[in-house]
Amino acid sequence: MSTRIDIFTMCMVWDKHNGKVLLMNRPDRKSFPGYIAPGGKVDFPESIVDGAMREVKEETGLEVREITYKGLDEFCDPQQGLRYMVFNYLATSFEGELLQDPPEGELLWIPIEQALDLPMQDWFAERFPRFFQEGTFERSVIWEKSTNRTLKETFMVYNDRAME
Template structure:
């Protein structure tokens, strides 16, 4: 069986000064309904980070100036031969005006303390805190779509302690 690989991004836009994040309310017809961060497919041959920046611009109208890689969420379904990789970023500097008629759903600046009051997919609620934790994360899940069962899961958090201890930059 051939393996199909889909590469996607998700980029949390964080207004640190006002301690709020930009989320979009995706309608049912778009899939993954509820509140979610901007993101989408990486176009070949663009880089993954360029794909994240482009998706934020297309979905929100904002131009990202500073972006940090936060981690990888990977989902594999052996029955379908599918490997679905989502590269996660945190944008902390941006400019521009929000789109009046965004293509993926209504945009909303949400105070950090109120995020979990909004309807969202379980996987997004689980991923959300990882954008704001030190280091980077890697989560790999092997699942069967036909049964909805998780067969195996690996989760790691990587710190930069080795670099910090050695003074390397």
């Protein structure tokens, strides 16, 4: 069986001065309905970070400047030979104006402490706090789509203590 690797990004845009994050409300007709951070598929051969910055621009109109790698979520389905990798970033500096008619859904600036009250996918609600925690994370799930069963899950948080 051949293996397919799909690479995606997600980039949380955080206005630290106002304590708000930018989320978009994806409609039901799109995959993953509910509130979510900007992101999408990385185009070959662009770098992963360039893909994250491009996706933010396409979906929100904002150009991100300071961007920090926060971690990796990966989902593997051995039955399909699929590895689905999502590289997560936090943008704390940006410029530009929000799109008036965004392609992926309505955009909303919301205080961080209220964001989890919005309707969203369970996996995004679980991931949300990780954008604001120290260090980087890595989550790997081996999942069987046919039975909707998790076969194995690994979760790690890394802090670069070697540099202290």
